[in-house]
Amino acid sequence: MIASLLAATLLAAAPAGPLTVVKSGNADVQKAANAPGATAASLATVVEKFVDFGELAKRALGDKTWATLTPAQQKEFTDTMTGLLRASYAQKAIGQAQAEVKYGKEAVQGNEATVNTTLTLKKDQIPVDYRLYRTSAKSEWRIYDVVTDEVSLVDTYKGQFRKLLGDKGFDGLLTTLKSKRAQLEKENAAQSAKGGAAAPAPAQGTGG
Template sequence: MIASLLAATLLAAAPASPLSVVKTGNADVQKAANAPGATVQSLATVVEKFVDFEELAKRALGEKAWTGLTAAQRKEFTDTMTGLLRASYAQKAIGQAQAEVKYGKEAVEGNEATVNTTLTVKKDQLPVDYKLYRTSAKGEWRIYDVITDEVSLVSTYSGQFRKLLADKGFDGLLTTLKSKRAQLEKENAAQSTKGGAAAPAAPAAGKGG
């Protein structure tokens, strides 16, 4: 009796598997996106419960560039990218609110994991893979990358960051990201005022210039 209760307690306390995290996250996002008066802001609040935007931003910038930043620069970069990613990811989620999700396999290797899914929008099928990580064997799984039709969100941003860093340096990169974030937030605010959902946004940090 005591052994079974102990086992049940340990099971209840165990962190959710990567597949469970993705399933729960998608279900919560679809519920929020289909709610009356859904906005990008309300959806972003749901999304950030299971997507680690800070980790996504850090990996996209790259370890070498990240290490070279001061504590203040890291905070400013993370805050800017988190705001940008929240808005962009939530916009895309609203655009895919009616999609049907089919779950494939879950692959775990140490503290990294991949969950394969297929998104069906009308008659189009799109492979979407989620990359997750945890800080320790007992830590909670968090999504840090989404690969849509073999295009990685982290890799997309990483390529843009490298070019902007080479052309404009860190200050120029930050200025570009702030401008893109302000643009997205302005669009989101306008859509919220109209009471409609924003159109899906491309996962781009914005072009230099």
Template sequence: MQMNRRFLTRAICGLAAAASLALPLSVFAADEAPDAMIKRLSEETLGAIKADASLRNGDLNKVMALVDTKIMPNLDFRRMTAAAVGPQWRQASPEQQQKLQDEFKKLLVRTYAGALSQVSDQSVNIKPLRADPADKEVVVRTEVTGRGDPIQLDYRLEKTPGDGAGWKIYNLNVLGVWLVETYRSQFAQEINSKGIDGLIAALSSRNTANQAGKKS
């Protein structure tokens, strides 16, 4: 289950740019446009990360708190995990689905911790939104500039109904590659070989190795 580390670094830095460190999403979610949301969250978060050396150094307690309190509320993580697992998600039991979400989250958190050290002088430019006001799913296209070449970073968002209604991210694209689809191809190999429990075991093993400081 190898992954291009450069791709992951850019992808998780993108998630960092999409998370709010200053204000809860619910304050704005009811009537905030999706591109305005991404712009606000990007500016707030990049500024906060640049100011917090412990986050950039990968302090796992701070990273976990960041993910739990700020990033997860901005994601439809169940949809993200289901899409990464693919058709077999529907055959998984509720317990298996929860374990998949838990292990997938741990995998992203560890990668996120390593990627934060790459945040320095980046800024995010939001491109004009191509969507109808009535659309329930949109793509917000951005460009991250800083050291090196500009990075294309696009977000897929859905408008969720009911309590906490607003826009939530369920996929992101780095330089033309969608994060969920990248994981899906890897997860499919495990599922085809050993089933859902095999995928859970592989993710758990990788997370344990990462925690021990091993390269996987």
């Protein structure tokens, strides 16, 4: 009996699997998005419980570029991108609040995983894959990338970062990101003041 109780305790304490993380995360987002007076800011608080914006930003920048930055630059970049991603991701979540989600396969390879889903929005069916990671076998799974209709969010930002780094350097990239973040946060604040949800972002990117 003691052995059974111990096994049950260990099972209960085990981190949720990737599919469970994605399911519960989507459920929480839909609930928050459908709440009266939902805003991008209120959704962002829910989203960042299961999406690791910092990891997404780091992977989009690339290990080689990341390694050339000072700790202060790494922190400033991560903070800026986290603010930008919170705003844009939450805006998109509001736009998809009424969508129906069908869950497919969960694939796990070591500390990386992919969860396949299909999003039905009106008459459109859109494949959406979530990529997750964990730091160890005992750590929680966190989403770091969303692939919509075969377009990866990390890869999209990576391409934009590469061009901006080539044209303007790191300081220019950071300035562009700060400007985009300020623009989104201003839009969100204006919508919050009106007591309504922000309009869904047409695309997630750094802009011009």
